[in-house]
Amino acid sequence: MSTSPLPSLPLRPPPIGRWLREDARFDVPASLVVFLVAIPLSLGIAVASGAPVAAGLIAAAVGGIVAGLVGGSVLQVSGPAAGLTVIVAETVASYGWEVTCLITAGAGILQILLGATRVGRLALAISPTVVHGMLAGIGITIVLGQLNVAMGGQSQSSAWGNLTQYATSLASLDLQALVAAASVVAVMVAWPRLPSRVRAVPAALVAIAGVTVVAALVLPQAQRVDLGGSVLSQIGLPPMPDGQWLGIAGAVITVALIASVESLLSAVAVDKLAAQRADAPTPRPSNLDRELLGQGAANSLSGLLGGLPVTGVIVRSATNVASGGRTQMSAILHGAWVVVFSLLLVALVEQIPLAALAGLLIVMGVGLVKPRDIATAQQRGEGWIYGATIAGVLALNLVEGVLIGLTGAVLVLLFRILRVGISARRSGVDADGRDVWVVSVRGTVSFLSTPRLVRALDQVPPGQHVEIDLLVDYLDPATQETLDGWMQRYHAAGGVVEVQASGTMASASEVRSGKPDPVTLRTMLPWDHWQPVDGSARTPTERLAGGIREYHRRGPDVLEQVYDELRDGQSPDALVLSCVDSRVVLNLVTASGPGDLFTVRTMGNLVPDPAGADCSVSAPFDFAVDHLDVPLVAVLGHSGCGAMAAALGDRLHGPIGEWMAHADEAVDAWRSGHPIGRAAAAAGESEADQLSQVNVAVALDRLRAMAGERAGDLTFVGLWFRIDDGSMHLLCDGAFTPLVDAELSQLAPRGRLTGVSAAR
Structure with missing residues (x-):
């Protein structure tokens, strides 16, 4: 069997001709799905930020097109993000919308400088617990504010202000607004439980479109979205502010840093999602410095055009990956669809009930508080940092909350060091x-x-x-x-x-x-x-x-951390057949640990004939394949194998002689001029080592025959270990070649071994 690795996607947008031939059929449908997700989210985030609704559409279009063209992530989709709603709302309340646009443009310029000086990776030095706590605090703030909107009231600029506003909102409760918001929440909650064919349509689109249609019939008094005219009429350069330069500079730095961290963390997460796809090429890892340049360019233009700040958005990016996007063109096209929508369907947008967007934001805000993040923080002993960050964001503001979290993280680091x-x-x-x-x-x-x-x-x-x-x-x-x-x-x-x-x-x-x-x-x-x-x-x-x-x-840490996870069962990555030679230490040569490998060791890594009565290999093979679902089967031979030397000598008697009979097929193949043996001879290997390499191929053939119909679901890999220098060799194209960094793409394109074995 021969398994070729999937190619890597290019970092830059592909030439248009090649894209039309190879990737357009994947990117166009993906871009449409992302567009359908982006529209309601962009409108809702604009409302939550206290910005003009059109600002969300401008940011979505600019983020998709500019960041897609310039950025360093293949599949990340950029646009307005919920993570910046609180800071944008505070900025709008403090300086007004027009100055906020200037702050956004300034933040973009700062991001460009950060990218040009190659400090993009430094943003990842921020503790994940602090980032998760920041996002959770933002999520809670969004929920507290949008509950007032869902009751027909107004969102306030602080968490405490929203809490004190509830009495007023309840006293003047707008039932039509409440029905619109509750309907959206119900659809969003129920949608993941529906059949997969139904879930193929984005939940946010169904919820907003459905409630808009129903509201036109039965909720005539519900307050609607007001775009304030066409999107084009709202595009214009922001004016220079009069004073408050120190506060504005602080806001620029805040927006730039938070947008950068969120974008870079999102890019890393998208890389992991894309690497898990089994039916698509694995993209190159994101160039984080270049991604900062792309985000900076998008923010600069978005601010100058009157749009919200832009970041990489994990919701849109994950949708892009799940929908089969292959290149940056899916993100770029999604931005183009937003432009078309904004120019041609303004009247449709203004039919959306404002409370419906509040319901959507409530679900989004709740989604930012992830139980998995809480559990991870507690496991690391950083639960109090997570809680302190949330409390700081709610009680003070976003920047001070993050500073509180970072201070706590530094104290924990010092405590652990000391x-x-x-x-x-x-x-x-x-x-x-x-x-x-x-x-x-x-x-x-x-x-x-x-x-x-x-x-x-x-x-x-x-x-x-x-x-x-x-x-x-x-x-x-x-x-x-x-x-x-x-x-x-x-x-x-x-x-x-x-x-x-x-x-x-x-x-x-x-x-x-x-x-x-x-x-x-x-x-x-x-x-x-x-x-x-x-x-x-x-x-x-x-x-x-x-x-x-x-x-x-x-070993107490190993006992406590590793084996605790393996107590309930095993799920190894591979079945490895190797020799019993004491010099071959599987965990050492594969850098693996407990639970990674299901190992079978036989003298000379020999495999009895599958048609015979000896089940010493077939029994563990069947168990690994049928019960443990291992995806990979590897045979590891080695130099200086005593069993191979014995197979070339006189016939031995007793149990050893009976076992060595299983090497007859490999010996016959070597003497008949097996191509692997010829290649080994040309490389100057000894006769025993030539036979050892041929025996790996024969063992693979026998294991493949043992698998039968199951072979199509397995990857078979031939490996050979040279004891005198500790090097590992991969069976590829009829010969064993040293496995070096340049060849790792052949062996592990998606984090798993996927080498090839040569049939005779």
């Missing part, structure tokens, strides 16, 4: 009858931790056997001197001290002498290197027991 786990405990008796004491030191060790370390060392009685267990990533000079001095005194008093270290630091003396750390468990070094290098001989039993003790001593 928090060091130090303990001393008695763990047994050594061969000389001494008590064994273990002093554990974990974390980043600075001079601030030295007093705690001294207290722990003082707990150890004199003349005993002490093991100082260092699992640290930094050990400052003060602590090194303290440890050295204590060890010298303890040795002089007749005690024994051993230092076991992992991470990037070893014992104090080794750190100063520049010797490399002999123990680095995190990278799963070969067995001999797992143990401390103390010059003493160890029996195999002692080495095994020492390794187990080392695992339990240094």
Whole structure:
């Protein structure tokens, strides 16, 4: 079987001729779906921002066309976003709409400068918990304000103002507005539960269009959207403000930073969504600096034309991905459809009940408060940061709320850096009858931790056997001197001290002498290197027991975090058949961990004939394919294989000879001039290694035959590991080639192995 990797999409819009031939049939339908989603959202966000309704349409058109042409994300769709509604509303209330347009244009220029200086990735340094808390605070603020509109009242500029306005809104309750808003909410909530064919039509479009039609018949008094004339009549350059320059400059920086962070986070999320598509090419990762340039250009033009601020919008972008968009043309066309709609269907827009848009915004606002974000923050111990950010946004304003969250995130970071786990405990008796004491030191060790370390060392009685267990990533000079001095005194008093270290630091003396750390468990070094290098001989039993003790001593995080997720079952990414050779450590050569690989090991990675009675491979194969749904089957051979050397020698007797009979087909194929064997011979491989490579192809053929009709749902990969230099080789086009960075696209175009194996 041969599986070719899907090509990567280009970063720039494709030439029009090639686009018409290859991608237009995907991008045009996707652009129409995104357009249908964008129209009601743009109108609603404009209303929530206190801006002219036409400003939402201008921003949608400019965001789609300009950011699509200039930006660095293939499938992201830009336009007015709910995440900026609060800050825009505050800006409009403080400076007026025309100055807000100037602020938007200024924010765009600042974004262009940020993109040109290549600092786009720095925006991702903001704690995700703070960003999620900011969005949740915005969502709650939107809901509080739009509840007043849904009752026929007016949205206020602050959360507290909206809460105090409820009494007035209830006293003058407009039932027609309430019915319109509630109807939209009901449609939006019920829509995801309908059949998939029905859900193909955007819920927001159905809700707004349906309520508009019904309102024309039974809700004649409901307040309608007022565009204030044609969209073209509202386009114009904003005037220069009179004074308040410091406040305006602060608003420019605020809009630029928040719009940049939201756009970049959205671009990263869209890349992940696009990579998960199984039926479309994987786009190139977003160029974040160029995306900032695109967002800046869109904001500059949107502000100059009288539009809202523009960001990358995850709702529209996710719709674009789900609808099959392939290139930037889907975003650009969506903007073009908005232009056509704004020019030709103004009268239709003005039939939409204002409360219907309030209902849509209420659903959007609730959607910004994600239970998954709350759970993630709590798991990280950052739930209070999430809550503090929300409280700051609600009680003060968006900027101050984010600053409160960032301050909390920095404090947590400092606490984690300074928090060091130090303990001393008695763990047994050594061969000389001494008590064994273990002093554990974990974390980043600075001079601030030295007093705690001294207290722990003082707990150890004199003349005993002490093991100082260092699992640290930094050990400052003060602590090194303290440890050295204590060890010298303890040795002089007749005690024994051993230092076991992992991470990037070893014992104090080794750190100063520049010797490399002999123990680095995190990278799963070969067995001999797992143990401390103390010059003493160890029996195999002692080495095994020492390794187990080392695992339990240094593995609580693994036990707690990894295995807790695997307690209820396994879902491995691949079935890997490899040799029993002790030098082939699967987790090491594949950089995988618990739950990643379902492994089957046989002598010589041989596969018995599927038609025979031996089910030592077929049984685990069937279990992995039928019960665990592994998508990938790999065979891993290696150089210097003793089984392959034995297969070329005299026939062995007993169980080993019976097993080696399974290599006969590979031996016959090699002697008959199998192309893989010829390629290996031309590369100067030994006869045993030639046979080893041929055997991988034969094993793949047998596993493919074992799969039968299921083979079409599986990917088969041939791998070969060279022990003398630790390199991995991929079976591709009838030969094994070294697997290097330039070839990773062949092996993992969408995050999974998808190599090819050559049939004879």
